[in-house]
Amino acid sequence: MSIQTSTFKHVSYLWDEAKAAELAGDEVALLIYRSNLLGADLRLTNYGGGNTSCKAMAKDPLTGNDVEVMWVKGSGGDLGTLKKSGLAALYVDRLRALKNIYRGIEHEDEMVELFNHCIYDLNSKAPSIDTPLHGFLPFKHIDHLHPDAAIAIAAAKDGKKIVEELFGGTMGWVGWQKPGFDLGLQLKQCLDENPGIRGIFLGSHGLFTWGDTAYESYINTLEVIERCAEYLEQNIGKKRPVFGGAKIQSLPKEERLQKAAALAPVLRGFCSSQTKMIGHFTDDDRVLEYINSNDLERLAPLGTSCPDHFLRTKISPLVLNLVPGEDLSDVAALKAKLAPQFDEYRKMYADYYNTCKHPNSPAIRDANPVVILYPGVGMFTFSKDKQTARVAAEFYINAINVMKGAEAVSEYTSLPRQEAFNIEYWLLEEAKLQRMPKPKALSGRxxxxxxxxxxxxxxxxxxxxxxxxxxxxxxxxxxxxxxxxxxxxxxxxxxxxxxxxxxxxxxxxxxxxxxxxxxxxxxxxxxxxxxxxxxxxxxxxxxxxxxxxxxxxxxxxxxxxxxxxxxxxxxxxxxxxxxxxxxxxxxxxxxxxxxxxxxxxxxxxxxxxxxxxxxxxxxxxxxxxxxxxxxxxxxxxxxxxxxxxxxxxxxxxxxxxxxxxxxxxxxxxxxxxxxxxxxxxxxxxxxxxxxxxxxxxxxxxxxxxx
Missing domain, CATH: 3.40.50.720 (NAD(P)-binding Rossmann-like Domain)
Known part of the structure; x- marks a missing residue:
């Protein structure tokens, strides 16, 4: 399969031959250029999500010998704004040699500290948990993204079968597994068992694609995502109405904003019961289609599938028991109506924590919702700062896109509760949170x-x-x-x-x-x-x-x-x-x-x-x-x-x-x-x-x- 660059409809072809020619011979510069292009199109990956890599020869500073080094996006950061300082650089042979001391999936987390023994550039960013996913694949350039179109298929009940039929066996499949060393080994095994494939779908998670050059990897990535998007477009709304059709109608735009303005401070107060939160509101058409639908009641409690989505939006949203045209002027009555809904959500979250926790799990975090849906009006998100609240909304829209696509071609499946908990309360994630700078005096104000x-x-x-x-x-x-x-x-x-x-x-x-x-x-x-x-x-x-x-x-x-x-x-x-x-x-x-x-x-x-x-x-x-x-x-x-x-x-x-x-x-x-x-x-x-x-x-x- 080959798609002419001029025919891309669902992704943006941004490659500039002249710009790339200026970077010729510098694989790391080309990696950064490719990453910035991929990160510029939110249909390809989310803000802060995904990672890219390249492998190139470099001089060992101790021996002077040529060695293979992998440059990969480090922990944190965003592809759209990635710079060289955001990359981790590791000796490929040392990284691959870690499999000789790997003690199995139950000892997964200890491998992250061992990545530091593989560092080539001592000034580079800390390696992320996804490092071995790139390291065990032999390709010079690799893209790991979270495109909605691909995740929709990866999160579908028949995802593996759809991938086989859609790509004619040229794409591999690895079922859901928490990112880490074991998943890197599974990717290598998938490639060994399916030589010649052009990429691998990760069940419920995302996509791996590659190439021998930065451009080949870029085009391969675009083509795979374009094919997924085309397939969804051909099927959405054909077998049944989107999300089962509309159950209610949205209020007119001006009335939606009036309701949002009346309600937001009350919601902020409930969500700030533990820490002062900043809010974000959107009445994006994709949100309204979802929250007004017959399927909302069934789909919303399922939560998201992709870990990147889940980490930012929590286990599930709170769907408000309010009708669009409801009078919100009586604040006391409104609070009395909302209080039990928040209590119920907090209890649900506490039950989820207590059911899934491990002996060494971090303490329960804020039990308030991040995403709040008001049918007929829009979506509110609350977090520690405006950027995090806004990004949470963007990620939940990604999740909506995924549900929409998966439901069109099969049936949407989310992460099992235990797997979701293992991601949310992962000790490595907790360590990352503990390393975050302390809030400033007026944070949340x-x-x-x-x-x-x-x-x-x-x-x-x-x-x-x-x-x-x-x-x-x-x-x-x-x-x-x-x-x-x-x-x-x-x-x-x-x-x-x-x-x-x-x-x-x-x-x-x-x-x-x-x-x-x-x-x-x-x-x-x-x-x-x-x-x-x-x-x-x-x-x-x-x-x-x-x-x-x-x-x-x-x-x-x-x-x-x-x-x-x-x-x-x-x-x-x-x-x-x-x-x-x-x-x-x-x-x-x-x-x-x-x-x-x-x-x-x-x-x-x-x-x-x-x-x-x-x-x-x-x-x-x-x-x-x-x-x-x-x-x-x-x-x-x-x-x-x-x-x-x-x-x-x-x-x-x-x-x-x-x-x-x-x-x-x-x-x-x-x-x-x-x-x-x-x-x-x-x-x-x-x-x-x-x-x-x-x-x-x-x-x-x-x-x-x-």
Missing amino acids: IALVTGSGGGIGKSIAKKFAEEGACVIINDINLERVQATTEEFKKQFGKDAVAATSLNVTDAQSIEKAMVDAVLAFGGVDLIVNNAGISISKSITDHTEEEWDRLYDILVKGQFLVSKAAVAVMRKQNIGGDIINIVSKNSVVAGPNNAGYGSAKAAQAHLTRLLAAELGGDKIRVNTVNPDAVIADSNIWAGGWAEGRAKAYGITVEELPAYYAKRTLLNEVILPEDIANACFAFAGGLMNKSTGNTLNVDGGVAMAFTR
């Missing part, structure tokens, strides 16, 4: 800092993002929002930041911003009321319009944003923080400051009032009082600098030095100083502090509050 398009707000948002929070960049100035969002995405990654417009004087604008935050991350639990303006005029020069504008933005804005945020926080029921950026002018009386100073005093007392009201909700409300933050601040626009200079009898240029000299510490206050103060309240060390004020003014004795 979702922060909305008003006016974060620039100035103090941007600095606060940046500090929070540095400490692990997801941030929603917002401003009334959309150009500032766009510029700051792009900057943050480059620095912190696309999953750490979302953007919205926000006018703090407009309740509808605030409500939309909260909805955007909820749809982006599942909720919000860290609010900084920072947006503001400043007007410095004598009482006789101060206009009524200016007075109203000050109170609208500073006082009403703080009130409206806090009100909307509290509604979301109460849905989550996991506490939260509201931090109000006020001013030393809230307690210090000075000339030409009646409007601004009194508005700031109102902000300060509103902080105390809300602290008293929200303590029972574990929502802390605190004040940061800055003074004279000049750098990159909008406070100096609109004549404020001129007004203050006039009040002090100095020039505008003399203001920075004047403000510094009047402080006890003789310091200029910067936006990052205010950001640090906000982090002091929100970072975890002051969780029992509410109603307090933290002065960041360099020390202004008149502003001492106690």
Whole structure:
């Protein structure tokens, strides 16, 4: 079988002859190039999934002799972004010699440490558990991928028979076996018993394909996956409707998003009973087809087949017992309805753990669901950070694709519960988890800092993002929002930041911003009321319009944003923080400051009032009082600098030095100083502090509050 490259319909042919020619003679560079191409097409493999390898001759640094070295994707990493630093390099002869001391499948895990004795490049990545799967096959270039089309056949009840008929005996088959040394030996045995095959299907798992050159391996991989996809296309919906046909209809798009926004904070609260989680929502057409179907009730409890899918989506999803058009406005009633469903899921997970655990199994992990399905609306996923939650959704869509294909050509089969447990609680997986960096102080927190398009707000948002929070960049100035969002995405990654417009004087604008935050991350639990303006005029020069504008933005804005945020926080029921950026002018009386100073005093007392009201909700409300933050601040626009200079009898240029000299510490206050103060309240060390004020003014004795 040979498919012309121009006829690929189900996979992307991305090979560039000119680019490859530049890499000719460097097999490792060609391996990386091929891997990046394969990883760029999610129809070929999942994010972080699969591995590739090449074998090439190299000089032994000790003997100077030519030796065969295998370069293979190391533990972790992603094919689409793979670099040489992500490869493990091993002596092929040493790796294969390990079979002489292999004590059998019950001693599988001890072999992983022995891989380190086969390392050729001491600076290379740690070898993964899949290393022997590549090492015992003789081919120069090998691809191990998890394409949905191939797994659909591999997870079908008649998968082996279908492969034999579809490929005319040119593809091998190895039944399900946990990845490791034994599976590597099985692949070699399959090849020995079937010389001349072009690849091997792994039951319920994935695909191995190969070639003598990087290009031959690439084309072979594409052709096999293309053939699988063609076969599925020819059969899907022919014998019976997809997933047994639709049982219910989806709500219109806008209504789906409204339901998701109303429900997500409640779900986040339940899922955060042990660790604060970040959410992701999708109403992808593939998800809706599945969750609206007659087969959902039968298929969802089965779970996934491919280990890569399973590790990220848990044993099975939680299917909500909610109808699409259900009224979700009564939060107490909604929580009362959902609580038993979560209790039932947690009990199911605990029973699964207790039934399948081994004497040396790690302790049970968080029993909350990762994937939550709302028929007619969409899919929610929750995890420790946004990227993991998003990737979990992508993997479950992969699982949906697999179920759809397998059901079309045969009957879908998932991993047996015990096999699934052996993967999830594998000691090697546990060791990998233990090696993960500790969470940052604000990991799992979702922060909305008003006016974060620039100035103090941007600095606060940046500090929070540095400490692990997801941030929603917002401003009334959309150009500032766009510029700051792009900057943050480059620095912190696309999953750490979302953007919205926000006018703090407009309740509808605030409500939309909260909805955007909820749809982006599942909720919000860290609010900084920072947006503001400043007007410095004598009482006789101060206009009524200016007075109203000050109170609208500073006082009403703080009130409206806090009100909307509290509604979301109460849905989550996991506490939260509201931090109000006020001013030393809230307690210090000075000339030409009646409007601004009194508005700031109102902000300060509103902080105390809300602290008293929200303590029972574990929502802390605190004040940061800055003074004279000049750098990159909008406070100096609109004549404020001129007004203050006039009040002090100095020039505008003399203001920075004047403000510094009047402080006890003789310091200029910067936006990052205010950001640090906000982090002091929100970072975890002051969780029992509410109603307090933290002065960041360099020390202004008149502003001492106690």
